[in-house]
Structures are given as C-alpha cells and as structure tokens.
Amino acid sequence: MTTAQLTKSFPGLERALYEELGKEGQLKEFREGEIILRKGQFIRSAVLLLEGTIKLYQEDEDGGEFFMYYIQPGEACAVSMICSHEQETSSVLATAATDSTVLLIPLSCMDQWMSHYKSWRQFVIQAYRSRYQELLNTISEIAFRNMDDRLEFYLRKQVKQFGKIIRFTHQEIANDLNSSREVISRLMKKMENNGWVILHRNSIEWIKDDFNAA
Amino acid sequence: MTTAQLTKSFPGLERALYEELGKEGQLKEFREGEIILRKGQFIRSAVLLLEGTIKLYQEDEDGGEFFMYYIQPGEACAVSMICSHEQETSSVLATAATDSTVLLIPLSCMDQWMSHYKSWRQFVIQAYRSRYQELLNTISEIAFRNMDDRLEFYLRKQVKQFGKIIRFTHQEIANDLNSSREVISRLMKKMENNGWVILHRNSIEWIKDDFNAA
DNA sequence: AGATCTGTGTAACTTAAGTCACGCAGGCCT
DNA sequence: AGGCCTGCGTGACTTAAGTTACACAGATCT
Known part of the structure; x- marks a missing residue:
C-alpha cells in the first residue's frame, strides 16, 4: 500500500x-x-x-x-x-x-x-x-414516517449510491425495511402509477428526476 | 470546582x-x-x-x-x-x-x-x-418491536432512572413514544390487569419486581 | 417442448395503532 | 356548594401494515 x-x-x-x-x-x-x-x-x-x-x-x-x-x-x-x-x-x-x-x-x-x-x-x-x-x-x-415515505427515502439512497437502476428484488427491499414483500409490491405499484419508477423483473428504474423535492 | x-x-x-x-x-x-x-x-x-x-x-x-x-x-x-x-x-x-x-x-x-x-x-x-x-x-x-413491548421497555427505563413511582401522565408518555394518549391508556390498563403496575392519577407504580424477565 | 423456479400482482382478510367521541372522577377555585 | 379543568377509561370507527392465498409471466433446465 x-x-x-x-x-x-x-x-x-x-x-x-x-x-x-x-x-x-x-x-x-x-x-x-x-x-x-x-x-x-x-x-x-x-x-x-x-x-x-x-x-x-x-x-x-x-x-x-x-x-x-x-x-x-x-x-x-x-x-x-x-x-x-x-x-x-x-x-x-x-x-x-x-x-x-x-x-x-x-x-x-x-x-x-x-x-x-x-x-x-x-x-x-x-x-x-x-x-x-x-x-x-x-x-x-x-x-415519524410511514412506509411509503420510508420506501421513497430508501430508493433515493440506492440511486445515490448505485445509479438509477436499482438491482434489488421486492423481497430484498422488504427485508432491508423490515417489512413484507407484498407491502413493497403494493407501494411500488403506486409509485409506478405516479410515474416515479418503472418496474422490471429484478430491478427498478428510478425516473423521477426532481432529485430534491419530496 | x-x-x-x-x-x-x-x-x-x-x-x-x-x-x-x-x-x-x-x-x-x-x-x-x-x-x-x-x-x-x-x-x-x-x-x-x-x-x-x-x-x-x-x-x-x-x-x-x-x-x-x-x-x-x-x-x-x-x-x-x-x-x-x-x-x-x-x-x-x-x-x-x-x-x-x-x-x-x-x-x-x-x-x-x-x-x-x-x-x-x-x-x-x-x-x-x-x-x-x-x-x-x-x-x-x-x-422490530410493537408498542406494548416498547412501552414496557420505556417504563423499565424510568424505573431504573427514578424508581418505581413513575411521575408521568399518559399524555407525556405518549409524546415520548410518538404515540397517542388513548393507545397508552389502553396498553397501560392491560399491564395493570396483568399485575405489572398500579395506575394512579399523574403517576404509575411499577410493581413487577422480576426485573430481568421479559 | 414440457417442467420447474423465481419474482411479481392482487384480492381478501386480520391485526396494530391512531382517531373521534364521550363520560367520569378527583382536585382546585370561587 | 357549584363550576371547571385535567387526566383517565372506553367503545366505535378508520387506517396502515402484515398475512394468506392464489394467479401468472418470464427465465432456466431437461
């Protein structure tokens, strides 16, 4: 060294x-x-x-x-x-x-x-x-925060760390947040409907680019 | 000094x-x-x-x-x-x-x-x-824990700090745990029924003395 | 191709916790 | 005494989250 x-x-x-x-x-x-x-x-x-x-x-x-x-x-x-x-x-x-x-x-x-x-x-x-x-x-x-906020926060951390393609399954995210797969899937779908992400198999694409706003 | x-x-x-x-x-x-x-x-x-x-x-x-x-x-x-x-x-x-x-x-x-x-x-x-x-x-x-566990944990902390008479109102406890007064009252009543505490006005008496067990 | 596995979507239900509404009791003030 | 305030108890309801159950699609294996 x-x-x-x-x-x-x-x-x-x-x-x-x-x-x-x-x-x-x-x-x-x-x-x-x-x-x-x-x-x-x-x-x-x-x-x-x-x-x-x-x-x-x-x-x-x-x-x-x-x-x-x-x-x-x-x-x-x-x-x-x-x-x-x-x-x-x-x-x-x-x-x-x-x-x-x-x-x-x-x-x-x-x-x-x-x-x-x-x-x-x-x-x-x-x-x-x-x-x-x-x-x-x-x-x-x-x-202080609910699951949806926490999930958003979590995803932003991943994006900051690894970029806009988040290579995690819903199950892995659920584990990290000490929640369950179904809950994450549900919330994630809501985010997709809101146009924040695109859901793929084995990965999630973060497309909301106003990277500061709540 | x-x-x-x-x-x-x-x-x-x-x-x-x-x-x-x-x-x-x-x-x-x-x-x-x-x-x-x-x-x-x-x-x-x-x-x-x-x-x-x-x-x-x-x-x-x-x-x-x-x-x-x-x-x-x-x-x-x-x-x-x-x-x-x-x-x-x-x-x-x-x-x-x-x-x-x-x-x-x-x-x-x-x-x-x-x-x-x-x-x-x-x-x-x-x-x-x-x-x-x-x-x-x-x-x-x-x-990882639910409100009832957290409340118990909280009360034990108070006992350790100030003794068996906990001079707090339910409202104050609710604030500390970021919960609501009614929830605390309910859980507290359950604890009283289980013989862990005696509820007074403005204070709670901790009477469960196996101070280690869950 | 068919079989299998893994990841996801979703409906139906349960449970924990938060909220609303009200009653009541004890202390305190006048 | 009568009135009032604060703290507590409780039922009824709502909401967020966890659970159960199942369907299905894409990937992989043979």
Whole structure:
C-alpha cells in the first residue's frame, strides 16, 4: 500500500501517518455479499474502507435485519473503532454490498495515533459524527414516517449510491425495511402509477428526476 | 470546582486533567424542564453532566419529539462533542429531566486534551460508544418491536432512572413514544390487569419486581 | 417442448395503532 | 356548594401494515 494510493481514499492526513497506515494496516478483500462483521463478533481491528461499499444492518434476535446505512471509500466503520477499544462485541452486521477492499488497523495503533496525529483525531471524530448522524436520520425515519415515505427515502439512497437502476428484488427491499414483500409490491405499484419508477423483473428504474423535492 | 468534586463524577482521570477541567470548565445550572440544547442550535462547548439527569430527544419537523435516552452524571453529551468540532448544528433536543449542573468545556480544549491525556481520549471514545449503542438499541426497539413491548421497555427505563413511582401522565408518555394518549391508556390498563403496575392519577407504580424477565 | 423456479400482482382478510367521541372522577377555585 | 379543568377509561370507527392465498409471466433446465 503506497502513500499515493492511500491519499486518494483518505486525503489530508499527515505524511508520517500515511506511512504508518501503510506499515501497520493490513489489506483485506471481500467479495460482494460476504459478511465483514457479524453481530456478536469480537473485533480486534478498526476497519477503513478503501474500495467498494459496505452495508450496515441492525440485527434482531429473531432473524430480522434492518438496513441502516452505507459506508463509502474513505470512511471508517465507527462500530469497529468503538469495539476495538474494549472487549465488547459488535452489535451490528456489516456486509460487502459490492466487492470491497478494506484496511485493517490494529487497535494498538489507534490510541498512539490519537495522541500523535491531529489529522487522525479529526478523522476519528468525523467518523463518529457522520455515523451518529446516520443513526439519527434512521430513527427519524422509522419513528415519524410511514412506509411509503420510508420506501421513497430508501430508493433515493440506492440511486445515490448505485445509479438509477436499482438491482434489488421486492423481497430484498422488504427485508432491508423490515417489512413484507407484498407491502413493497403494493407501494411500488403506486409509485409506478405516479410515474416515479418503472418496474422490471429484478430491478427498478428510478425516473423521477426532481432529485430534491419530496 | 475542586478536583475532589470532579473526581466523584469523573473518576480515573489524570491529576493534571482535573486541574484543567476545573480551570477551563464553566459551571452552568439548569432547572427541571429547561432546554439545554435546541435542535438547530450552534454548539460552542462540550457538555459534561455533573448532577441531575438530561433527557435526549430526536425532533421531527412537525413538532414531534421522540425520546431516545437519558444522560447520567459522569457522562457527556456526545452530540455536543461532535458538533463542537465543526460549524454544524445540533440535530437533537436535550432537556433537564431534573435540576442539573453541567460543566461546559470550550471546544479549543477538546483537541489539546485529546493529544495530551490518555484518560481524556478514553473518556471521549467511551462517550461515543455508549451513545452510539443507545441509538442502536432505540432503533432495534422501533424497528422490530410493537408498542406494548416498547412501552414496557420505556417504563423499565424510568424505573431504573427514578424508581418505581413513575411521575408521568399518559399524555407525556405518549409524546415520548410518538404515540397517542388513548393507545397508552389502553396498553397501560392491560399491564395493570396483568399485575405489572398500579395506575394512579399523574403517576404509575411499577410493581413487577422480576426485573430481568421479559 | 414440457417442467420447474423465481419474482411479481392482487384480492381478501386480520391485526396494530391512531382517531373521534364521550363520560367520569378527583382536585382546585370561587 | 357549584363550576371547571385535567387526566383517565372506553367503545366505535378508520387506517396502515402484515398475512394468506392464489394467479401468472418470464427465465432456466431437461
């Protein structure tokens, strides 16, 4: 891992920190669909995402999985940073939404770098901030909004992440929203009638392009 | 503010850090019901809670308030730490559930202390971790559980916080759970029939003492 | 081609939760 | 006492969402 490569994903860090990252970090690849972090798993290193997309879920005792947010290249998995500091286990599920490359940082480095590098402190704080914010958004959605709003919100997230062709089945969407296939089909049909989407087999095409309005 | 007093609420910090806390921190009192942090407000200092209880809400655009968790003495408001680092505004509402004393830390100290004091780094990380965890719990609850479970969970939180006499009206509980008074009254009646609570005017008595079982 | 599987559409029904309407009891004020 | 306000109880109804059941179309396999 060269400094140049790291700079692309994680701009603005101190020169010496890039070298540490390259020296201490361990590269690991995950294929689409693989589980990166399982609920209840111990974590021995912080996870920085170099390439790909990670999908974060909250898991229920009885099999439910609730999608919370995506992690982008250049971002870190806040849970991994949190857990790596004590002997606590992950309470979330992280999977590779696409083939992904991550950099694993031994937890022993975390505290050292915190004291040495201002940019690392900022990076960590920023990681927490944005993840915390995502959770707040998620709470807002499920506490205050109905299924139709939430579905729209969900679809917009996919479009932002992967483009206007959303390659999910209704069943997969239902799982992500902790709803049922029929409900999603119904709402989706309504959206199609409103001219927001075109429904295909195995995919949905987002055609509403006023990308801001409610 | 003497080191002795600070030690009581925040044990295990470095000696020099206590002095800094005493020197830089500014005491502020809030009376029960007062708003400590409003949604959209700028934050110029981190908030550490010395005495009392702070109640944290997620606020909706149209007036809804959704209770998320309590902050205890010795804990910090994670949002305030997050926000103080950039020009972002608070996205939550914090009120004093009881008369409270807080210590305000200028944001300029945050980064300095982060690099100098290991115990401060741990404190900050710990603050993030526990708050993040609270949000995850909250999400679990509203994503996977029905109102009756959520109400039970809510009441248990109150009992843990304030004891077996819960001094809330049904209306206030309904607001906290983003539900309606009638629904809460109904569920509460069911709980009374099951022998879990005794309902009084303006208060609820929790009498189920197997404090672990579902 | 025929058989099978997976994803989608839809009607009919159930259930949880929210809403409307009203009654009533206890506290408080005059 | 009489009047009034606030909090609670409850029945009747509406609505959102989950469930059951089935039909059908396109893809894949043989």
